Every structure is written in C-alpha cells, then in structure tokens.
Amino acid sequence: MLGFGWLTGLLQAYLVQVRTIRPAEAAAFSRVAIVGVGLFSVCLLGFAGGMHELLFRVLSIGDGPPGWWYYFLFLLTQWPGLFFEQVLTIREKPLVLVLFSGLSALGFMLALLLPIYYGSGLTDALFVLATFAGVKGLIIGGWLIYDRFSLRGKEGEKSQALNGEKPSFPFSAITSLLSTAWPLILYASVGALVTAFDLWFVNYWYEGDESVFATFRYGARELPLLAAIINGAMVVVLPRLTEAPSAGLDLLKETSRRLFHWIFGGAIFLMATSGVWWTFVFTDLFVESLPLFQAYLFVVVSRLLFPMPVMIAMGRTKGLYLFSLSELLVKIVVCSIAAYYFGLVGIILSIVFADVSNKLILMLYVHYYMKIHPRRYMDVRFFLGYLALMILTYAFVIM
Structure with missing residues (x-):
C-alpha cells in the first residue's frame, strides 16, 4: 500500500519518457531514475518505520506482525528492483533480467518453504526475504x-564530446518524467483506495463478521499471474505506442488478441470446472466461496480492455484520477444496493x-476526444465472442 501509487505512476511515466529522449541521454536518465526510486524508498520507509506504532494503529493491526x-x-x-526490471527490459538485457527475476522468485519460494x-514462524520467513533483498540491492x-x-x-560520452556536447545530469x-508521472500517481493511488474499499465495505456491511470476511476473501480471487502477464505485455507495448503511435496501436491490438485467447480461455476453463476442484483445493470450509469465485472471474473483462496505454502514450493523463474517483462513487452506490438484495x-x-x-468510460473518451476507435487497438469480434461464451458458461454453472 505504501508503494503502489507512486511506484506504478513512475514506472508508467518512465516507459513513456525513455523513448522520447536521445539514446546518449537515456542510459544516464535510467540510472538516475533507479537511484531516485531507491532514495525515495529509504526516506519513505524510514519515516514509516519511525512512525510504525501510529501506522499500525491506523491499519488496525495492533503492535504489527513479528519481524x-x-x-x-x-x-x-523490492521497489527499486521493480524499476530495475523495467530498465533491463528497455535496455534489452534479457539474460540479466531472467537472472534477477529468478533470484526474486527464489527468495519468495524459500521464504515460504x-x-x-x-x-519456524513469520519472523524467519521475513528474514529470508530481507536477506535476498540485500543480495538484490548489491x-x-x-x-x-x-x-x-x-x-x-x-x-557515449566521447560521442557527445565530438558533437560539442558535455555529459550532464x-x-x-527527470523534470519531464515527474510532470508525466504525477497524474498517473494520483490515478494509481485513488485506484488503490478503490480496491481497498471492497474489503472495507464487506467488513462494514457485515459488522466485522470474520467468517463472512474470510468467505469473501477466498472467493474474490483473480487468475494466477493475471496482473503480471498483463503488466509484462504493456511494458513492451507502451514504449512502442509512444515512439510510433500507429505501429503501437497495431502491436496493442495483436498483443491484446493473444491475451484474449489465454486469459479468457483460462477464466472460462476455471469457471466450468470449479465445481469439481474447489473443495479439493480449499476444503468444505470454504464451499460458500465458490459462487463468489465464479462471479469474480468476470473481472478479467475489465483487465482486457486497454484504453489506458493509449491515453498514457498520447499524454492524456492530467485528469485521470477523476475517472478513478467516479469508479469509487459508482462502486459505493451499486454495492450498497446490490448487497441489500x-x-x-x-x-x-x-x-x-x-x-x-x-474502462468503458475511458474507451468512450479515447473514441470521442482522441478520435481513436476501439477497433484500432482491440479485436472487438474476439472480445465479444469470448465474453458471450463466458456469460453462457456462468449461466450453466449457476443453474
């Protein structure tokens, strides 16, 4: 929660900005960006650590978890590491990226196993994570x-000197990066509040009933690795959209079509077979979560609509946070009515x-104000076909 908004906004802004500057300056820009994220992480975590008692009280977790x-x-x-991975992608360093990401995955796995x-307990698991974090920092x-x-x-410096330029900070x-990033940071931060609202509302509506809350948490599950897959695809698409919009739109359409096959296909398969494997995986204690899981799979519909990359690449980001606020207002009203009935x-x-x-409101904005039709960046026929199949599957499993 501490890192989601500002880090997401900076990452998206970096992917746009790095393609708009000279190659001779891009390497220095990337290094400064990583160091800047690292220094801000030190300041933010130092402040949070110093105020941890107040922070834990606000989050209602008492004295905080051990360790x-x-x-x-x-x-x-971890935060500079996520930025570092994007830099490696842009700089086309696949071997270093695989090794670094593999080290991160190994740390998570050993912290669990x-x-x-x-x-051992939670403290030892967190110690393993901290140890791997030190290695990643080095x-x-x-x-x-x-x-x-x-x-x-x-x-690069010699080339600049030959052209009469002096290597400089x-x-x-960096100024342009921050200018591009701040509305994206606002949008992501409000988006985090929108996500946090779901859990708060369930807890509020059912007056802190822990069994109901657990039922909801087990049911409200996204597809495994969904966010990672989509974010990875957008890391490739966003810079291309920035440097060559027409080719970028073609790439976004092609990429999203491939994602439709895998993600819609996976969601439909899990929905159709969930009645068979659910109790085996989660036991009979959470059988009431199954209908929630089947309904929550429809969240992939919004994840597979991509107006945001188009808006970010074209620089239409100033009022993005207003769209998140409107989503929060819609959610408050609709949740209150739907929960009652x-x-x-x-x-x-x-x-x-x-x-x-x-997402549909954002698509309307892109269509009417940016004059880019949805067919330009998504395969509408495949999308609607998979959506219809998913609705039919849901109707079948709830009968």
Missing part, C-alpha cells in the same frame, strides 16, 4: 556502477460492474 522491520528491509530493494520445513548497485563506467558509457528528462454475490458483481464501467 515487520525485516519486511521494510525487503521493500527497500524454509519456515515450513524447519517449523546486484542493482553493482550494475549501476558497471553501466556508468563501462566502455559503452565512455563511448539529465535535468530536463443479493448479499456477497451482489457485492462481487458490483465490483465487476464498476471496473468494467470505468
């Missing part, structure tokens, strides 16, 4: 130093409705 300081150490390199094997620092003093960097690029399933469908409505 919380290890988790803060983990975040200290080692405490189970040795019968890797990031080493790469920054190597990149700065590598032969490529020297050749990329002030203009349909209970938890009504809340789930309200969440889906608000998400899809927000």
Whole structure:
C-alpha cells in the first residue's frame, strides 16, 4: 500500500519518457531514475518505520506482525528492483533480467518453504526475504556502477564530446518524467483506495463478521499471474505506442488478441470446472466461496480492455484520477444496493460492474476526444465472442 501509487505512476511515466529522449541521454536518465526510486524508498520507509506504532494503529493491526522491520528491509530493494526490471527490459538485457527475476522468485519460494520445513514462524520467513533483498540491492548497485563506467558509457560520452556536447545530469528528462508521472500517481493511488474499499465495505456491511470476511476473501480471487502477464505485455507495448503511435496501436491490438485467447480461455476453463476442484483445493470450509469465485472471474473483462496505454502514450493523463474517483462513487452506490438484495454475490458483481464501467468510460473518451476507435487497438469480434461464451458458461454453472 505504501508503494503502489507512486511506484506504478513512475514506472508508467518512465516507459513513456525513455523513448522520447536521445539514446546518449537515456542510459544516464535510467540510472538516475533507479537511484531516485531507491532514495525515495529509504526516506519513505524510514519515516514509516519511525512512525510504525501510529501506522499500525491506523491499519488496525495492533503492535504489527513479528519481524515487520525485516519486511521494510525487503521493500527497500523490492521497489527499486521493480524499476530495475523495467530498465533491463528497455535496455534489452534479457539474460540479466531472467537472472534477477529468478533470484526474486527464489527468495519468495524459500521464504515460504524454509519456515515450513524447519517449523519456524513469520519472523524467519521475513528474514529470508530481507536477506535476498540485500543480495538484490548489491546486484542493482553493482550494475549501476558497471553501466556508468563501462566502455559503452565512455563511448557515449566521447560521442557527445565530438558533437560539442558535455555529459550532464539529465535535468530536463527527470523534470519531464515527474510532470508525466504525477497524474498517473494520483490515478494509481485513488485506484488503490478503490480496491481497498471492497474489503472495507464487506467488513462494514457485515459488522466485522470474520467468517463472512474470510468467505469473501477466498472467493474474490483473480487468475494466477493475471496482473503480471498483463503488466509484462504493456511494458513492451507502451514504449512502442509512444515512439510510433500507429505501429503501437497495431502491436496493442495483436498483443491484446493473444491475451484474449489465454486469459479468457483460462477464466472460462476455471469457471466450468470449479465445481469439481474447489473443495479439493480449499476444503468444505470454504464451499460458500465458490459462487463468489465464479462471479469474480468476470473481472478479467475489465483487465482486457486497454484504453489506458493509449491515453498514457498520447499524454492524456492530467485528469485521470477523476475517472478513478467516479469508479469509487459508482462502486459505493451499486454495492450498497446490490448487497441489500443479493448479499456477497451482489457485492462481487458490483465490483465487476464498476471496473468494467470505468474502462468503458475511458474507451468512450479515447473514441470521442482522441478520435481513436476501439477497433484500432482491440479485436472487438474476439472480445465479444469470448465474453458471450463466458456469460453462457456462468449461466450453466449457476443453474
């Protein structure tokens, strides 16, 4: 929660900005961006650590989880690490990216498995994460130093000197990055509040009933790796949209079509077979979560609508946070009505409705104000076909 809004906005702005500056300046710009994220992480986590008692009271978690300081150490390199991965993607360093991402995955896996094997607690799991975070920090620092003093960097400086230019701090690029990022940070931050509202509303509506809350949490599950897959695809598409809009729109349409096949297909398969495997995976204790899961799978509909990359690449970001606020207002009204008549399933469908409505409003904006028809960046026929099949599957499983 501490890092979602500002980090998401900066990442999206970086992917746009890095394609608009000279190659000789891009390397220095990327290094400064990583260091800036790291320094801001130190300041933010240092402040949060110093105010942890107040923070934990606000979050209603008492004295906080044991070993919380290890988790803060983990975040200290996790946030710059996420930015570092995007830089590696832009710089076309696939081997380094795979090794670094593999190290992150290994850390998560060992943090889960080692405490189970040795019968340890949460503190030991967080210690493992913090240890791997330290290693990742050394890797990031080493790469920054190597990149700065590598032969490529020297050749870039020589090229600038031959053209009568002096290597300098990329002030203009950083200023432009922050200018592009702030509305995206606002949008992502309000979006985080929209997501947090779901859990708060269930807790409020059912007066803190822990069994109902657990039923909702187990049912409101997205497809595994859904966010990672979509974000990974947009990392490739967004820079292309920025440097060559027409080719970028073609790439977005092609990429989204491939995502339709895998994500819609996966959601429909899970929905159709969930009655068979649900109790085997989650036991009979959470059988009441099954209808919620089946309904919540419709959230993939909003995840597969992509007006946002178009707006970001074209620089239409100033009032984006207003769209998130409108989504929150819609969710408050619809959830209140649906919860009264349909209970938890009504809340789930309200969440889906608000998400899809927000994306459709953005698409209308792109169509009428930016003059870009949805067919230009998505395969409407495949989308509607998969949506119809998903609705039919849902009707079948709830009969």
